[in-house]
Amino acid sequence: MDLTAFRAALGDIPVQDHPRIVQQKSRDHYWYSPRLKAELENVTAQLVVTPRTQDEVKIVLATAYKYGVPVTPRGAGTGNYGQAMPLSGGVMLELTSLDRVVSIKRDRVRAEAGIILEKLDEQTKAAVNGEMRFHPSTYRMATLGGFIAGGSGGVGSIRWGGLRAFGNLLALKVITCEAQPRVLELTGPDMLKVAHAYGTNGIIVEAEIPLCEAHDWVDVMVGFDSIQQACAFAEQAARQDGLLLKEISPVAAPLPYDWFNRHRPYIKNREQSVVLLMAAPPAVPALVDFIAFHKGDLLLRTDTLAEGERKKLPPIYELAWNHTTLRGLKIEPTITYLQTQYRDLAHVNWAIENFGEEVPMHLEMIRFDGQIVFAGLPIVRYTTEERLEEIIRIHEANGILVFNPHRYTLEEGGMKKTDRNQLDFKKQADPRGILNPGKMIAWDDPNFDFDIGRAWLFEGLKTLGAA
Amino acid sequence: MDLTAFRAALGDIPVQDHPRIVQQKSRDHYWYSPRLKAELENVTAQLVVTPRTQDEVKIVLATAYKYGVPVTPRGAGTGNYGQAMPLSGGVMLELTSLDRVVSIKRDRVRAEAGIILEKLDEQTKAAVNGEMRFHPSTYRMATLGGFIAGGSGGVGSIRWGGLRAFGNLLALKVITCEAQPRVLELTGPDMLKVAHAYGTNGIIVEAEIPLCEAHDWVDVMVGFDSIQQACAFAEQAARQDGLLLKEISPVAAPLPYDWFNRHRPYIKNREQSVVLLMAAPPAVPALVDFIAFHKGDLLLRTDTLAEGERKKLPPIYELAWNHTTLRGLKIEPTITYLQTQYRDLAHVNWAIENFGEEVPMHLEMIRFDGQIVFAGLPIVRYTTEERLEEIIRIHEANGILVFNPHRYTLEEGGMKKTDRNQLDFKKQADPRGILNPGKMIAWDDPNFDFDIGRAWLFEGLKTLGAA
16 A cells, blocks of 8 residues: 555545544444444544545545555444444545435435435425435434445335335446446446445445435324333334334333433333334324324324424434434443344343343334334343353344344344355455455455355345245 | 105205116116125115205205105215115215315325315325325226225225225214214224215215325236236235335236236237236336346336327226226126135135136235235136135135125125224214115114124224234
């Protein structure tokens, strides 16, 4: 790597080398995991490059190829598996200046990768009353490209499944890292080569996604005496085909009272488990009836709240998904979490009973391959790495899928195995292997056993259901 | 019943008594069923009354109450279980002049009961780019009130479940049949008192329903060598959470070639089974990939068809749901059909193999209580009523639900049992029992066994999933 020559060749493309800024931009939310925190705390790039146009991205990649400089792309750095940690140093490719909306149609939008998700929705709502099908809980920070390269679903997955499910992405524009970088327009199954590949095999600079009708979503919080009741209610709410909900998340006591500080005034006591929901306005009356029918305690509905009260509250999705853990970490820095999937309520209840207060339950109801399932993000009151591994083993031995959020490689984390398409594409798109190095095991170890894994979260092609 | 006094008391409310017109308006599509055709062919009212306003409906009902005149409400008469057949004579209450749109908001519409569904959508599309969540295959003829009073779901049920599922109706305005008719605004679970009650316990004069985003739906037809392959493809397509489809219907060979005359040029041969689909424009590329992946034969997609060709074709939903049978009846008048529900593909395949050419398969993929299931409308090559009953018994003995479309009562048809709420409401709203007489067994036979039935299609409160 010849960083001096690399930098000189960039011309007036903005770079930053102030150590504190470089270190800050070399960080994502890897510190969610005590293991990753220890492993990655000394990782840093040497330079941050912030191209302003797609042509400048091409120049950066051609130059990096020429001088053998590792390139780790970065949106807002909100991933929490170390997706954007520059394991081999080199440069951070900051893409937040690529934030233009290319086109908005009634049913789709095309935009550059660096646009912040909330800003994207603001424009599509104004233009065609449309919004993204789903977004992560980091909606107000995360970028479109970062979500596609490093995320898998989120708020809205109860309706639309995962980001990689067929039909949820329309096109991705990718730039390769070669002597002469190519600009590729990927559509159909080809998109799965780079979606959720952490930028290891091409830089996503533009994406086209479908829109659905926008709603002024109403935040609803319901209390229950036990987490088991909350989970049972959540499953039944998810099954109501006519009830337009964007989010359904049960969280076990005492987390809501202890952690959701601005929502605490609405929670009766520490013993109350809650279900967090987002409902379209026409669904609210039916949801309220449904809550009464299930003897839930309607703690909060933002549509009838005084504006002053409402403005004090963060959106309820910022209590859900990875934000649940984030809020916990601020108050109890020693906790961590897992990512799991339970096929039915019996498995959820088994986990609740088996681990008790060591693993307080937090679920997200999602659609997965046409079925409603329980995605788990249970909190772990962490003691040792050995115990964490043991908890994972006990889950797996009882038929519960675990997607380990304490690993930074594609194979060991959410994907559970190497995607051969992604590996093959990396050979073409990144022949020197300098894009986000170290994240794809199979690249570094050609003898890696492709079949070691057991399951994918929001898998791609597999959901096509071929025989 | 004093019809002369009744008529005199109506003032200038339009009536018709020409025998041919009265007979024509005394008919629905009961002739789908050979049994109903024989039972009901001599049924007729004596008078047709066509109120122009809701106040006139009140006058008609007060007057009918006073003189004991049976009142059978009618929209477009497209029901095919005899829902709108005036079993006790009297008057047909034709509601098609109540066709005003009351209000359109971004996410909902309120309209009078007599508006034709297609006309309603035209207005909501123009105003807010919204459309009804679902509609019957008689979309271009049927009325809003008729659909709610006599229907249960249809095109769009793959996404939104049934009409009676929680959240699919927002409010119903109902007029009772009493000395002083009351105008009731029903919301929440109260709506289930009159939804799918055939107008036996109140006249629906206005409805408020949620809207979803409108699309220029693309009709797609896919060919397969066997109906089993078609059904397997249909199930997998339904499971694609990211693929926005409004209709998925497998139809067994040789029905498509023999019956879909204007689509015949696109079908390879008599041996080809097909799947009929409606896809939102952004879903079409992914659907085309998906079809190739499943080795389907893409026979038709209307988005790439020359306009002249496209205009020759009826919308594909007019090949589906009850229109499949309707088209068959025009060509093979001796056929009839069943309504079934199969819990999985194994049950579908069992039915296909067990009955062979006597019961050619026609399915509709739907969501039911949060799950994707197979709603069956299999064709029956009818021989005798005894054999038809035997076919039903064999289905039921093998764990397949049958909703008998050869019965005109609520209990014996789709509902499979008396809805106590509907019966109780009839006692209040129709104390003389003159609204659509003969359709609710429990009204005429108070000793009727409420628990005789086994299942409801698109059940109402039961899907609330209470313990």
